[in-house]
Amino acid sequence: MKRWIVLFFAFFLAINAFGDEKKKIDGYESLDEKSKMDFDYSFMEGVKYKITGDFQQAVAYFDRCLQIYPGSPVVKYELGNLLMMSEDYNGALQLAREAVTANPSNMWYKLLLAHVLQKKSMIEEACNVYADIIAKYPDKEEFYLLEANLYTSVEKWEKAIDVYDRYEKQYGITEPASIEKIKLYTKLNDLKGASEEAIKLINKYPEKSEYLSLLAELYFNYNEDKKGLKILNKLLNTDPQNGYVHLYLADYYREKNKEEEAENHTRKALLSDELDNSFKVQYILRLILSKDSTRVSDQQLKGYMDLLMSKYSDDLTVRALHSDFLKKENKIEEAKNELEYILSQDKDNYMIWEELLLLCNETMDTICMYNKSVEAIKYFPEQPLPYALAGISEMLKKNYENAMEFFQDGLKLVEDQMQLKAQFYSYLGDCYYNLDSIERAFDMFDEVLKINPNNALVLNNYAYYLSLRNENLSKAEQMSSQAVLLEPENGTYLDTYAWVLYMRKDYSQALYYMKLAIQYSPEISGVLYEHYGDILYRNDEKEKALEMWKKALDAGDEVSKDLKSKISGEYTFEN
Structure with a gap:
């Protein structure tokens, strides 16, 4: 029911507007009664269909109106609006011009004309139309701003200033208009004009110190430092x-290589209770990001951090910054403690949870990863990362079924995030493989490669699993070769490729890539030594093979059950 009330009201307004219009136009009064009735009916139907969104029917009825009364400005206005909506700007422009010509006192016709001109980038003419409207309706504030913005959009700064001057005569000095004029004078490189506008604001709003700061900044930008410093010292x-002024002066003196003055003002700003701590944190982050250009040392930055912590240790934004400093100093456990403190005070900040979870992952603290991920899921069930890390922690403990539950829940959250989706498929593939659901595992890896055919980790793992099962070795070789091509100095990927070649009985090529795998592996595992030994044996380097097998045994990680029999000579290699 409410929808029909709205439609009736809009329809009522349109009909009343038409009624007022037709009384003013002599052409309508000259129509006979039947023509008037046909015209009124067609116009009302056109308005009805326009309101209900059936623009094709609306155009048909308005065209019928023009057949009855070709000079009707209100019909041309309505049709012009419909053509605007269909982006027929040439047709809309012609109709808008004709409507304005027929009734130049109608504000709505002129607004349509200005809008069409703007769409056609005829900015000067559009501004002239707005000027005409303002002349007739000087109390319509929005038209001044529209005209000024149009001139600004085509970089006619002086004309935009003229509009704001007219606006000021009508409304007096206002902050938004004066700020815009300062920007425009600055674009014109006119310090005198810009500073006069700033002084107007200072005189009108003496309680607002930011306008004095603005004036000082103008002077600094035009190398009139003495004037700028005089204002800031005042x-x-x-x-x-005033922390803002101290920070401005700190930056100024730092740029001038006056380190003592810069340090003094920085410390005063950081200890100022008038300056919000979040702003101080942002300032320090800016110094960190631009450390080379600002020439701020690590020791100075640490001093600033210590200063904030000494006075504002209860502020969680300060504590969050402190955790970043601790991470940078590689004090990971202390950084974790800071993040846990923040969460003890405020559990609704997801970014803090994420920081903590990533630190748990970085330190391979599976207990922390699991406990904090599960807790984070309670507060942010829509975030995928906690599910991923909870699942990874379970995988590392070989609780694959539990891990799969987290990965499957996380997968539901990343339908449109293809890279994360691929990551969850990859984790699920590893879980299925370790649970001996081999076909399901390989299905998962295929899903990953559909999303990202160049996922080197999955290409490598998939190929290795195939080689261990001695199946589909041509596919394994192709995938492993692609992984090595993507990361040619990855020892693990080179080992996989060597092993796939070994399984394909290409022993000489296997030996070549195995030597590269040894070269590029920072730490050589028992598995890698055993692979190397097997490949050497097949290349008739039996003494060296025995040496590698013994090293594999000493390494003590996941070697094959046949390793000892290889060393003793009891193992028989298949032909």
């Missing part, structure tokens, strides 16, 4: 705790 005499 501000500090009035308000010694």
Whole structure:
């Protein structure tokens, strides 16, 4: 019912507007009664269909109106609006011009004309139309701003300033208009004009110190440092705790290589209770990101951090920054403690949870990964990362079924995030493989490669699993070769490729890639030594093979059950 009330109201307004219009136009009054009735009916139907969104029917009825009364400006206005919506700007422009010509006093016709001109990038003419509207309706504030913005959009700065001057005569000095004029004068490189506008604001709003700061900044930008410093020092005499001014002066003196003055103002700003701590944190982050250009040392940054912690240790934004500093110093456990403290005070900040979970992952702390991920899921069940890390922690403990539950839940959350989706498929594939659901595992790996055919990790693992099962070795070779091509200095991938070649009985090529795998492996595992030994044996280097097998046994990780029999000579290699 409410929808029909709205439609009736809109329809009522349109009909009333038409009624007022037709009384003013002599052409309508000259129609006979039947033509008037046909015209009124067609116009009302056109308005009805326009309101209900059936624009094709609306155009048909408005065309019928023009057949009855070709000079009707209100019909041309309605048709012009419909053509605008269909992006027929040439047709809309012609109709808008004709409507304005027929009734130049109608504001709505002129607004349509201005809008069409703007769409056609005829900015000067559009601005002239707005100027005409303003002349007739000087109390319509929005038209000044539209005209000024149009001039600004085509970089006619002086004309935009003229519009704001007219606006100021009508409304007096206002902050938004003066700020815009300062920007425009700055684009014109006119310090005098910009500073005069700033002084107007200072005189009108003496309680707002930011306008004095703005004036000082203008002077600094135009290399009139003495004037700028005089204003800032005046501000500090009035308000010694003004942190914004201290930070501005800190940057100024740092740029001038006056380190002592810069350090003094930085510390005063950081200790100022008038400056929000979040702003201080952002300032320090900016110094960190631009450390080379600002020439701030690590020791100075640490001093600033210690200063904030000494006074504002209860502030969680400060504690979060402190955790970043601790991470940078490789004090991972202390950084974790800081993040846990923040979460003890506020559990609703997901980014802090994510930081903590990633630190747990970095340190391979599976207990922390699991416990904190499960807790994070309670507060943020829609975030996929906690599911991934909880699942990984279970995988590392070989609780594959539990891990799969987390990965399957996480997969539901990343339908449109293809890279994360691929990651969950990869984890599920590893779980299925370790649970001996081989076909399901390989299905998962195929899903990953559909999303990202160049996922080197999955290409490598998939190929290795195939080689261990001695099946589909041609596919395994192709995938392993692609992984090595993507990361040619990855020892693990080179080992897989060597092993696939070995399983395909290409022993000489296997030996070549195995030597590369040894070269590029920072730590050589027992598996890798055993593979090397097997490949050497097949290349008739039996003494060296025995040496590698013994090294594999000493390494003590996941070697094959046949290793000892290879060393003793009891193992028989298949032909």
